[in-house]
Amino acid sequence: MIASNPPLRRVDAGELSVGYYDLGSPSDEPVVLLHGFPYDVHSYTDVVPLLVEAGFRVLVPHLRGHGPTRFLDEHADRSGQQAALGADLLAFLDALDLEEPVLAGYDWGGRAACVVAALWPDRISGLVSVNGYLIQDIAAAQNPIRPDLEAGFWYFWYFATERGRRGLESHRREIAEVIWRRNSPEWSFTGDDLARAAHAFDNPDYVDVVIHSYRHRLGLAPGSPRYAGLEQRLAAAPGIRVPTITLDGMADGNFPATDGSQHAHLFTGPREHRQIAHAGHHLPAEAPHAFAEAIFDVAEPPGDGAGTP
Template identity: 80%
Template sequence: MSSDTSLFRTVDRIHAGDLSVAYVDLGDPSADPVVLLHGYPYDVHSYVEVAPLLVEAGYRVVVPYLRGHGPTRFLDDRRPRTGQQAALGSDLRAFIDALDLDEPVLAGYDWGGRAACVVAALWPERISGLVSVNGYLIQNIAGEESPIRPDLEAGFWYFWYFATERGRRGLDANRRDIAQVIWRRNSPEWAFSDAELDRAALAFDNPDYVDVVIHSYRHRLGLAPGAEEYEELERRLALAPPISVPAITLDGTADGNFPATDGTPQAHLFTGTREHRRIPHAGHHLPAEAPHAFAQAVADVAEPPGDGAGTP
């Protein structure tokens, strides 16, 4: 499928919380807003095919670069370059407030899905709905120390690599090549091109990229402390707060690291309306691999079937 990357060439910027956030803003500014959130190691171009579908369906589509990625920068050199979940969620909340978005739908995968889940769980009044790949992504940091199936542990090789100083140096020296290995493992049926990888890799040149990524995975494994300012939020997240906003969760049946389920293992964590969908042949990078399915999920959360929802 071809995609018009020119839509993503104009990047706006706004101060939000600790960051000067770079973002793409498409569609009618007065339309109902949707915020699309990328993961690691990816960038805003995950949505080059999803965004036009949603704009055509009548939504305003906003796609920010996460901390440590692309042109997004810290406002204060003294702020810790943390990548923990509370920081990602706080960034997103500040971004929504800075743009004065009125109850947007949040949609994302990986790091972006985690940020969206944090906001949905802690500040549900700020948003109208959630689309999350792999479901409920809020981490139980203490539980992350428990081993999982060996074949799945193997897919998380970079967690353990980044826990070492050798891994830090390797990430600094081989940002694109490490992403390539992760992409192939995450999405074994996705035939991405060198050009697509090169395009995303430009976002890894951010001066904070290595520090943010390394801290994210070390904190997740309990190997690095979080920033003091996020301690209370992390305590709240450790309790696995339920998500009460309308939600659609997605699993790709070809996800190399997160086997698709029927959604029932996480059902108790969603106290509002929630639907779980399995997307055939899609991997972890689901918005890029199945853009129509992802866009339809966003539209269905924004306007549930029967209430005038269109087909992106």
């Protein structure tokens, strides 16, 4: 995933055998970087060296349904709901005995990080989240939003149909490319960038997890009974009290940048909101220095002279 070509590691965590990368010294302050959909761990190719050089231990897991991550039980629900993503992340922290890491992510990964920050704040030291507070209000899933924003979510509704399921099965890379271009109109990615990420979509659980994720968030599919209790807690929109920096890309094609005020009441601890020029939804890849700087600023200083890129 980066120039040093680190070995892929594996750990059994909760429902999953998680494939992940672990860079930097094990004694350094840990940071967990979490990718979104339809992306993969390569979102952080340019962020990781900045963090390692600054004295952090950096862990980058493949989310459920992506890359080498696999379910331990072949009969387990292939859920993509927010509670599952949060539970996966907590299990990953437990399995590696990570003490108070910083969590940083966007899209699905940012949502997982927000879930853990809200429900288990004592387990982490800080949060960086693109697009703010990402815990979903499933009860309000059928409430319409502005038509121009609905248009950008075409794939939500596409995946709600059987035609969309078959389309994702047959055109994983092509659908990702359309989403990438709309999400990040100023990002000049290459065919190699897309091909590298698309390997993660060959996971045998990818389609099931993705389809369930979008159907559940629209209120069109029930959640897994395994996560019913967590979803009940998330329905209350729990506040996030850990130190947080939220980011909005000024060139995000689907999630227009805001001043962060609409989520302010949901952050009950120290929180700063930043707008990043010329960055779209895939912010860590488009503005790696700004993303790394947010991690430096939310983290406890990891050592003498560290904490700046």
